[in-house]
Amino acid sequence: MITDCRDCPLRRRPGFATFSREDLEVTRRFKAGEMTVEPGTALLDEGTKSPQMFTVLSGLGLRSKLLPNGRRQVISFVFPGDFLGLQSGLMDAMKHSVASSTRMRLCVFERAEIGRLFAASASRALDVTWTAAAEEHLVAEAMTQIGQAAGRARIAWAMIRLYRRGEIAGLVENGAMEIPWRQQDLADAMGLSLVHTNKSLASLRGAQIASWADGRLRVDDMGALIRVAGGEPEAPEPRALI
Amino acid sequence: MITDCRDCPLRRRPGFATFSREDLEVTRRFKAGEMTVEPGTALLDEGTKSPQMFTVLSGLGLRSKLLPNGRRQVISFVFPGDFLGLQSGLMDAMKHSVASSTRMRLCVFERAEIGRLFAASASRALDVTWTAAAEEHLVAEAMTQIGQAAGRARIAWAMIRLYRRGEIAGLVENGAMEIPWRQQDLADAMGLSLVHTNKSLASLRGAQIASWADGRLRVDDMGALIRVAGGEPEAPEPRALI
């Protein structure tokens, strides 16, 4: 069963920008369908040009990029509301891969329709551009942390970021959220080895600051966590929803 | 004296995408003026909302981001053709700062006009979005290198990237280009200490692979440089010009 954009549960959530009734109609027409995928499904592949773009309705995922030497960088963690595949819509090909980490429900758009969307609504076009700019910002902020912060601080920072995004997505309950990601994913995201990531997590857990275990991320002392991270990730602006 | 968009020297260069006569007119109307700045001028400041956006006509610059602890991450090096300030055009504020490293000539646009630009031309809107997506890609690629490659490889990779962008901008002559950046800038870009950056550069210079000295970047053996970098930065697609 397909959700009508008008009933999209994401629109109601705080943290997402509202848009006009008119734009809602334009977006409805842009929407091609829906899709549900199992955990571990490749949605978009580095180097390929997918015919589709997606908005995440529910579930979590991972964007990543491979190096010739086989190592992997996790570009970012994917949350509900994220718009995926813009690169393949605009550029020659995807520059990174996107995979689901949980079961995921996605809103599907046709790449070929993006020109029509832009022509139909300048404000929707601005929203799409906004998501691209916001995405760049998220990546740049992570790059800054990777480039300039020590290991433990990077881990703490990533935990805050995930927690905050989880709050917006409504995934946090009683100071904790379910996470499908492995410690290896976190390590690859922050440019650290698995072993060192594990030891940093153990140390934060031991200090009663935060824990990442058994598929749950729990923050016990946000103040301390921020101190360890050497500052907070910037609070995101309300996200434009496509 | 102001250059007419129709005579814009950048448009003629290879490496930039062409656009229609109609879009040229739309862009001309969007253009508010021109500006020349001395080296070291702050063009856009992290946290502020500038009333203007820019396209670099000539000269080189630096995007960077400060951490609470005083450290600095260089997000990217700015080349002619780059479009600056989209974040302040779309989001609440700039998320990083941009400064000139040489004398720079800039094409100036009013932030408030971007909505009109999008309304006037869907294809120009797509081009703006393309630049945002391309920028994200550049940052993600750099992040990958910082997160996953060893020090010497990062330095080599950055040299290739700068050299390639220099070629496109027409700044390379006889295998070398003038660069205004300090070793500290390179260090901050690749997440390394100044000392280690200096030693890596010395080692590449000693091996007759490439040199960064006296304000010049020279590549002697691109093959070897690519090998040290552990692979090549992806070749950029033709860049949309705003």
Place this chain on the structure above:
DNA sequence: CGAGTATTTGATGCAGTTCAACGCTCGTGG
């Protein structure tokens, strides 16, 4: 119950940081 995957822990070594000192060039002012 055995195989495969994820987490945990200990031990070892080195890549890269930090500290420190020195040289060079250039601009400024006495």
Place this chain on the structure above:
DNA sequence: CCACGAGCGTTGAACTGCATCAAATACTCG
């Protein structure tokens, strides 16, 4: 016209955070 200081590059020495290697301990699932 030389002295001085500031900025940048270079080099050496010592320390350490993190990677790497290795192995044990859970868990899950067929």
